[in-house]
Amino acid sequence: MQIQPGVYRHYKGPEYRVFGAARHSETEEWVVFYQALYGEFGLWVRPLSMFLESVEVDGEQVPRFALVKAETGLISGSEAKGG
Numbered sequence: 413m414q415i416q417p418g419v420y421r422h423y424k425g426p427e428y429r430v431f432g433a434a435r436h437s438e439t440e441e442w443v444v445f446y447q448a449l450y451g452e453f454g455l456w457v458r459p460l461s462m463f464l465e466s467v468e469v470d471g472e473q474v475p476r477f478a479l480v481k482a483e484t485g486l487i488s489g490s491e492a493k494g495g
């Protein structure tokens with residue numbers, strides 16, 4: 413699984429930098445590794461399926477995270493395993 417590295421906006425407004433996707437060592441579930449671009453700039457992981465899902469806001473389906481700006485040079489799962 414892959415996700416485009418870059419800056420994403422959460423549906424509630426804050427922006428995050430996504431570094432890429434990785435697999436959980438025990439469950440092999442794909443997770444997204446990302447960093448808040450506000451406050452303490454915390455590092456987070458979230459299941460990829462949850463990151464990519466839509467949520468309902470005021471009766472409308474919107475992406476939980478929307479790509480604002482693609483970035484290169486950040487690691488992705490395919491690069492980490494050699495292509």
